[in-house]
Each structure stands twice: as structure tokens, then as C-alpha cells.
Amino acid sequence: MSIKVRIPVPLQKLTGNQVEVECNGEDIKDLVDNLEKKYPGIKARLCDENGNLRRFINLFVNDKDIRFLEGDKTQLKDGDEVSIIPAIAGGADFREDQIERYSRQIILPEVGGMGQRRLLNAKVLIIGCGGLGSPCAYYLAGAGIGKIGLVDSDVVELNNLQRQIVHFTKDIGRQKVESAKEKLESINPDVEVVTYPLRLTSENIMDIIEEYDMVVDGSDNFPTRYLVNDACVMSNKPFSHAGILRFGGQATTIIPHQGPCYRCLFAEPPPPGMVPSCQEAGILGAVAGVLGVIQATEVLKYILGKGELLLGKLLIFDALEMSFRKLTVQRNNNCSVCSDRPTITELINYEQFCGVRSKTCQVGGGN
Ligand SMILES: [Zn+2]
Incomplete structure (x- = not known):
């Protein structure tokens, strides 16, 4: 026989x-x-x-x-x-170690071999290697996102370690992007990590985001948030927004022209000093983790093309009540960047717009 x-x-x-x-x-x-x-x-x-x-x-x-x-x-x-x-996709087989590494997600019908290939081909830019960016980057690296860009101009400080879990005590004084790159590469050598140890500005952001399929905004200040929003709307780049303070946070996913943008939600930043920063008001580290992981989940869903994104939805998390609420947000027909007749058609000076003196502004820092 x-x-x-x-x-x-x-x-x-x-x-x-x-x-x-x-x-x-x-x-x-x-x-x-x-x-x-x-x-x-x-x-x-x-x-x-x-x-x-x-x-x-x-x-x-x-x-x-x-x-x-x-x-x-x-x-x-x-x-x-x-x-x-x-299971194969795109005509290329997975290596044996990849089949093993990703087996727990490849068996999900929503992922499968095709989805895994999409993840391995995806490029995601994470702005801020802080409380949001750290957990987000860990899960994206674990899932096998092929290329992860990291933007942050700061160095690791002792008071970061309570929530910025990609950095260790030994990293104090190092560039955050270098510290994060080392951890992500040791979780998953499949991932190419590109570092941008710089402050995002109107001059450099377009060239950087152009390289990526999706952006994660994990920044810690209003000038960067509006800069990221406007740049993503102008270049049609989907992005995940999240903000955290004390025991709570909010998140939404923005696909320009398909749903509201951050400016549809908040046309203008609050006056300086009205909304305290995490430095002033505090933040529970685990709360940053919850929101950062929600951002990672949204990115993975977007790349896989599965499930319902937080598109036109603002998710509000309250850790003390342990509640999640989902509010519906509409596009603003008069939005200054994403409406049919935008009044802002090129990037502006965001520090001036937010009323922040440039010397004190930590653009590019992590929340
Ligand atoms: Zn808008």
C-alpha cells in the first residue's frame, strides 16, 4: 500500500x-x-x-x-x-515559528491566515511612548504588526514608570523611543520598529504619517492632539484618539470624512489651565492601560476589517464606577477641517492656537 x-x-x-x-x-x-x-x-x-x-x-x-x-x-x-x-495568504507561507507564535489568534475565524498576513503587512505610527502608547505598542507588537513607528522626544523619568510600562527602572535617562524599541523587538523580532526621537510639528508630521496605515494618538497635550487630527484629516489617515485623567478616560476612532473628526467633537481646545494635565491632576496607571489597550484593539480591528469601530462614538470610561458609556458623535457640517468647506486647509501653529507658549509645550511627549 x-x-x-x-x-x-x-x-x-x-x-x-x-x-x-x-x-x-x-x-x-x-x-x-x-x-x-x-x-x-x-x-x-x-x-x-x-x-x-x-x-x-x-x-x-x-x-x-x-x-x-x-x-x-x-x-x-x-x-x-x-x-x-x-493557512496561507498573499501567496506566501508563514514560517513555522510564526504559525506557532500567532496560533492563538490565527484560530480566530476573524483573523485566520489572511488576517495574520494583513497584520504582518500593516504599518502603525504611535505618537507618544507614555501611558497610552506603552500598552498599545506591546499588544500591537505581540500581534505581529509588521512596522511600528514610535514618536517621542522625551527621556524616561522615574515618575513615568508608574504607568509607562514599556520603560524599566534601568531605562531612566534614556530616550523613550529607544527604550520602547528594545522591548518591542524582544517581544517580537518580526516587528520592524522605527524611532522618531523628535517633537511633531506642522513641518515634519506629514512626511512621517505618510509612511503608515494608521496612527495612534497617545500624546499628552492639546497642541499635538489638534496637530495630529488636522494632519490625519488632510492626509486621509485613520487614527485612534484617547485621553486620560485621574480615574477616567475617553477614546474614539476617526476615519476622516467617514465619521466625525476630533475638531467635530471639540472645535477648540480649552483655555490653558482649565483642564489640568496628568502632571497636575494625577492619573491611575491602570487607567492608562485600559485606554491604551482599547486603542490597540481598535487598530487591530481596523486592519483586520472586523467588528464595529468607535467611529462616531465617544467611549467614556470611569474606573471608580467601573463603567463604560458610548456616546454618539455627529460630524459637524461647519467643521473647520473635515467639512465640505474647510477654513483650515493647511497646518497652522498649534501652540499658538492652543494658547501655549512654545517653550513650555511638550509636543510629542507621551501621556
Ligand atoms: Zn471634523
Whole structure:
């Protein structure tokens, strides 16, 4: 009895680079056991610890998917051809370590091989490596976002460590972007981390965001928030907004011209001094974590094209009540940047707009 087994690229290392091998077995289960005897390690690739076939790998007997036959009890006969077909996307197989690394999300029907490929091809810019940017960056790196840009001009200070979890005590005094890059690369070497140790300005922001599919605003001041909003609207770049203070926070996702922008929501910043900063009013570190992780979740959903984004919704989180409220936000027909007749068509001086003297403004810093 002889059965031809076609081996996919990721498993060919185990068969000495053979594309097709001869084996035998009464049924699929038997065949897998016999393959394991000839090519040790192959069973662990095909089956989980309980011996069930992994869900991102399909087997075909001749041209029939065994899930529609009798699964691993599907009988085999002499001359049958069995094909092992792993999840792939874009014509490129995943490496074995990638299949393992991302297995817990590849098995989600909303992700699958196609979704994982989208994540690996995605480019996300995170503005601010602080309380919001830290947890956000961790989860985006873990999920395998192919390229992560980090913008922050600050160095790590002792009072950051209570919430800015991408930085460690040993990093005090280092550039935040360098400290963050080191952690993200050690979580996942698949991720390319690009650092921008600079203050975002009207002059440099367009060139930077152009490179990316989506932007995460984790900044800590109003000039940067309006700068990011206007630049993203003008360049049609989706972005995730979040803000935090004391025990609460808010988040929304903005896709320019499909929903309201930040200026539709808040046409002008509050006068300087009216809304205290985290430095003045305090912030519970875990609250920053909640909002930063919500931002990461929105980015992943956007890239996967799954679920409902916080588009036209402002999510309000109150940790003391432990409540989430979702408010509906409309586009403002008179919005100065995203309406049909915008009055702001190029980037302005945002420090002046926000009434902040440039010397005291921490543009590019993390919340
Ligand atoms: Zn608007």
C-alpha cells in the first residue's frame, strides 16, 4: 500500500526538503502516526497536544477536504494522494515559528491566515511612548504588526514608570523611543520598529504619517492632539484618539470624512489651565492601560476589517464606577477641517492656537 503525501513549504524542512513523500496508513490518523515515524516532529505540526488536527491546517484526500469526509477517520486506499494545506495568504507561507507564535489568534475565524498576513503587512505610527502608547505598542507588537513607528522626544523619568510600562527602572535617562524599541523587538523580532526621537510639528508630521496605515494618538497635550487630527484629516489617515485623567478616560476612532473628526467633537481646545494635565491632576496607571489597550484593539480591528469601530462614538470610561458609556458623535457640517468647506486647509501653529507658549509645550511627549 502506498499513499502519496504532498508536503507544504513550512513542513518541508522535516521531510528533508521533499515536496512529496510516500507513506501508508489505514486512515488519516494512522497515516499521521506513520509520517511521524519517518519524519519525527511532523505530528506536532499537524496535531495539537490531544492529537486533534490543528484548525489552521486542512487535509485533503485526492480533492476532498477530510472535514467533509470522516475527519481523521477517513479511510485511505492504495494510490490515494493526501495534501496538507496550511493557512496561507498573499501567496506566501508563514514560517513555522510564526504559525506557532500567532496560533492563538490565527484560530480566530476573524483573523485566520489572511488576517495574520494583513497584520504582518500593516504599518502603525504611535505618537507618544507614555501611558497610552506603552500598552498599545506591546499588544500591537505581540500581534505581529509588521512596522511600528514610535514618536517621542522625551527621556524616561522615574515618575513615568508608574504607568509607562514599556520603560524599566534601568531605562531612566534614556530616550523613550529607544527604550520602547528594545522591548518591542524582544517581544517580537518580526516587528520592524522605527524611532522618531523628535517633537511633531506642522513641518515634519506629514512626511512621517505618510509612511503608515494608521496612527495612534497617545500624546499628552492639546497642541499635538489638534496637530495630529488636522494632519490625519488632510492626509486621509485613520487614527485612534484617547485621553486620560485621574480615574477616567475617553477614546474614539476617526476615519476622516467617514465619521466625525476630533475638531467635530471639540472645535477648540480649552483655555490653558482649565483642564489640568496628568502632571497636575494625577492619573491611575491602570487607567492608562485600559485606554491604551482599547486603542490597540481598535487598530487591530481596523486592519483586520472586523467588528464595529468607535467611529462616531465617544467611549467614556470611569474606573471608580467601573463603567463604560458610548456616546454618539455627529460630524459637524461647519467643521473647520473635515467639512465640505474647510477654513483650515493647511497646518497652522498649534501652540499658538492652543494658547501655549512654545517653550513650555511638550509636543510629542507621551501621556
Ligand atoms: Zn471634523
